[in-house]
Amino acid sequence: MRRAPIVVTATAAGLAGVLAFHTSPQSVKISSADEGNSQPGPVSPSITPSAPAASQSSKPASRPSPTSKPKPKPTSPRATSPAATTRTVDGPTVNYSYGTLSVAVTVTGSKIVKVGIASLNDDGNPRSQSIDQSAIPVLESEAVQAQSGSIQSVSGASYTSAGFRTSLQAALRTLGIS
Amino acid sequence: MGTIVTIDVYTPAGEASDDIRRQLGAARGILQQADAVFSTWKPESPLSRLRRGEITVAQAPAEVREVLANCACARELSGGWFDPWAMPGGVDPTGYVKGWAAQRAADALRASEATGAIVNAAGDIASFGALAPGTPFRVGIADPAARRRLAAVVCLTGAIATSGTYERGAHLIDPRSGQPSAAVASASVTGPDLGLADALATAIAVAGVPALDLIAGISGYAALIIGHDGVQQWTAGFPLAPDSAR
Secondary structure, three states: OOOEEEEEEEEEOOOOOOOOOOOOOEEEOOOOOOOOOOOOOOOOOOOOOOOOOOOOOOOOOOOOOOOOOOOOOOOOOOOOOHHHOEEEEEOOOEEEOOEEEEEEEEEEOOEEEEEEEEEEEOOOOHHHHHHHHHHHHHHHHHHHHHHOOOOOEEEOOOOOHHHHHHHHHHHHHHOOOO | OOEEEEEEEEEOOOOOOHHHHHHHHHHHHHHHHHHHHHOOOOOOOHHHHHHOOOOOHHHOOHHHHHHHHHHHHHHHHOOOOOOHHHOOOOOOOHHHHHHHHHHHHHHHHHOOOOOEEEEEEOOEEEEEEOOEOOEOEEEEEEOOOOOOOEEEEEEEOOEEEEEOOOOOOOOOEOOOOOOEOOOOOEEEEEEOOHHHHHHHHHHHHHHOOOHHHHHHOOOOOEEEEEOOOOOEEEOOOOOEOOOOOO
């Protein structure tokens, strides 16, 4: 039986109350794209290990963002591996607890190879900066490693994860991956 | 300071049924309520009023009494290294509440059709179930020295809390001196309940290596610490993954 996760980001605060409550829980259905995959299923909550771009499975066609680069047109479908194409796209700027951020994601074929921060505005608050500096690298690492199927979560710092995931998901949609 | 909680729910179909959505709503309500009651940043929260002496423990909401009773147990189990009553500014169960609330949120989901869930409250994780039968969840422990890396990977059954000064600076207080303390770079505790794991992780982060023996004596709980030199030490039973870096 294939088990696929859905992810919901909620906010709460055991510690204090600077957070807004997201009134609309974000549920992401993860499709099981690669039928030939013998793994237990997609393991990343919000980053879907996807089939190669050539087999879009049942997912609707992606909507390219106006800012995304035109995709190279394959001259001979399936003649070349989709993994040969490396693309980078920035996700939208989203609010998070301490300001705004957007992520940049780089994929080769349909595999995430790098996740970074494209923009970050935490209003210069030292506390925010301290948290950002510790949390964001963890999130970057988590995103890449989660797609590899090696881990499901990280114990440590993950303060900005909701905004991070939101921007990342949008970036992946732009790339036609999620 | 706020906390973001992410909830990953595993279902057979990969979809959220009405049942799961309902339990997710319950989980969110639990977290929201915990924030409303225990926030030390909201002046009108019951905990803030208790800290100012405007209400007594007996007058506080039932969950405040429950949390403080649990904190008293955690204080005893930790040999006094976790002590909400020794915090500057009055009683502060923050080191317990976040894990307690996340655990209750996970328990709400356990009552649903979900086959597993991971509730991650700013790095402290309550879970149940597994990725698949016989395939436990794998959770990384952030490397306090090089945070783009993971220092270790655990096969998780239940909860894991990690405490350290690298997240939020020197916020851990030694209850014996009242001063900030950071005996180790990072301390993680696994066990069935995230509230207690959270409190114990805080205790070890302050007390350091000697507290490992305390944890070893608590049934169902195990600990791993990472020293400022990067050296890892753990108690018997800590569920390191076979391929975890050491």
